[in-house]
Amino acid sequence: MTTTTKNQKHIAIIGGGPGGLTLALILQQHGIPTVIYEREMADKSHERGGSLDIHEDSGQQALKEAGLYEAFQKVARYEGEDFRLFDKTGKCFIDEVADEDAPGGRPEIDRGVLCELLLSKLDSAIIRYGYKLNKAVSLANGMTELHFENGFVDTAHLVVGADGAFSRVRPLLSDTDVSYSGLTMFELNVVDAANRHPDLAAFNRRGKVFALDDHKGILGQLNGDGRIKVYASLKVDREWLDTIGIGSENPQDAKAKLLELFQDWDESLKNYIRYAAEVVLPRRIYMLPIGFKWNRNPGVTLIGDAAHVMSPFAGEGVNLAMQDAMELALAIIRHDDQAKAIEEYEEKMYEYASEKARESNDNLTLCFSDDAAPNLTELMNSYHEQYNEA
Ligand SMILES: Cc1cc2nc3c(=O)[nH]c(=O)nc-3n(C[C@H](O)[C@H](O)[C@H](O)COP(=O)(O)OP(=O)(O)OC[C@H]3O[C@@H](n4cnc5c(N)ncnc54)[C@H](O)[C@@H]3O)c2cc1C
Structure with a gap:
């Protein structure tokens, strides 16, 4: 077990993706130590996935809390918001060109660059590469034992599953699978x-x-x-x-x-x-099912895809992962009582995540329905009208 001082809780984060890194960094900013266990031998985020749009009210807020907003703005691609929609004949239905003089709230960044940014500020001793969690076991004293593929065993007061869609932490909280x-x-x-x-x-x-x-x-x-x-x-x-x-x-x-x-x-x-x-x-x-909730355990929780993986059709996955990280970190900072912090985070997260999961599922259905291009055009036009009226 990692050494902690008498009153200090040992927090173990499983997974060093955008969610896990953001959580550790915000807690680090407030002097709260954590350890991240990542299964890969080094940061592999450059090889995984592409460009992500970071939303003003979620991902960007988390970057502000992590003290990285200015650094993010230097590398964010506001022009990446250009969007065109076609049907299979090449007929163009939507042609939106981002106005660089009035940038929108969803600039793009490559996943690898985002993770690099988070890692650049994170104390490198926090993250342990080559630690793949095999199994997590709840102990009678409320702590959780973590068994890694390399034979290492740790025991933590709080375990945060930030280990993506196929989380090995989730089975501690629910039988529901993706x-x-x-x-x-x-x-x-x-x-x-x-x-x-x-x-x-x-x-x-x-x-x-x-x-x-x-x-x-x-x-x-x-x-x-x-x-x-x-x-x-x-x-x-x-x-x-x-x-x-x-x-x-x-x-x-x-x-x-x-x-x-x-x-x-x-x-x-x-x-x-x-x-x-x-x-x-x-x-x-x-x-995961829309509105997925688990049995509360004050020593274990989930963030990001581990908590609410959804199809990429609302463009929310990484934003939610970072928002969860921020909400959980702030709740831990606010409350000495860990159970209270977990409860506050989970109740808030269930609400905003289920709304996005529904939106993502509706968009998935629409994008692969009959007449998808005209239907998506109608939906986007109605969003723009609402936005302009607001
Ligand atoms: C095709 C595709 C396109 C997407 N496009 C977008 C988009 O445009 N916009 C958007 O916002 N989102 C998009 N997403 C979703 C987005 O990539 C995820 O929602 C986001 O990466 C979730 O972050 P996370 O930190 O929760 O999990 P992840 O990014 O999955 O990170 C989990 C980390 O945990 C590690 N790990 C896993 N298992 C273990 C284990 N047993 N032990 C230790 N470590 C472990 C992994 O190696 C990884 O580093 C897309 C997803 C896909 C599949």
Whole structure:
């Protein structure tokens, strides 16, 4: 067990993603020590996922609490808010260009750059790489024993599961597991798009492109390192991926099969697949039930995807992870009584997270419904009208 002084609680955070890092950093700012156990041998966030939009009322607030807001603004890409929507014929339904003189509240940052920013301020002794949690066990004295794959065992007063969708901490609190959302995505990368594929770079412009039709989608987004991250997405049964023969082992063949699946789509859209580098990552998208709650345990809680993983169609995942981290940290700082802090955090989080989970699920349904492009256009227009009236 890690040494703590008499009144000091030992707080163990499982997972060094955006949620876990933000929590440790805000607590560090207030002199509260923690330890993060991360399964990877080093920070792998550059290799995982693409550009994320950081919202004013959640992710940006957390960065303010972590003392990183100014540093964030220097690297945030406000122009990344450009958005265009097409159907499969290449007909454009929405063409939004971000106004750089009046930047919006959702600038973009690459996941790797965000984690680097958080790590730059975090005491490096806090994070232990190469510690994969295998099992967590509740003890009679209210503490929790943590068993790691490398044989290490720790005992903590408070364990925070920030270990993502397939959390090993969650089973301490609930029997509920994630379920398949109905969506399967293939992640592709068009590297150095501006130089290697100027036609696609010009088509994609500075931000995001969605093409939606026939219960399928091609989603492209320019990242800060010049790559276009692409998700070829399909609404299919969970088992479909096992039968279709598109895996990561043979990328050329996988790309050819993907092109077949989108064969009647406009050439400008198929270029997102055609030009992609030789790595194809298939992913099934999982979710927890909307409004998921667990049995309260004053020595264990969850933040981020471990608490409420949802499809990426509200663009909220990372924002919620950081908001949870902030709310939990502030509750711990406010209350000497740990049980009170956990209760306050969880009650508040259940409310805002369930609202976003519902929104994400509604957007997922709409984006893969019949007439998705006109339907999404109608929805976005109604948001804009409400926003302008407010
Ligand atoms: C395809 C896709 C696109 C997305 N796009 C967006 C978007 O545009 N906007 C947005 O806001 N969100 C998006 N998201 C969601 C976003 O990436 C997540 O919601 C966010 O990363 C959650 O942060 P987290 O810290 O809770 O968990 P994670 O980022 O999953 O981090 C969990 C960490 O825990 C570690 N870990 C896992 N298991 C263990 C273990 N047993 N022991 C120790 N460590 C462990 C992992 O290695 C990882 O470092 C997207 C997700 C996907 C899949």
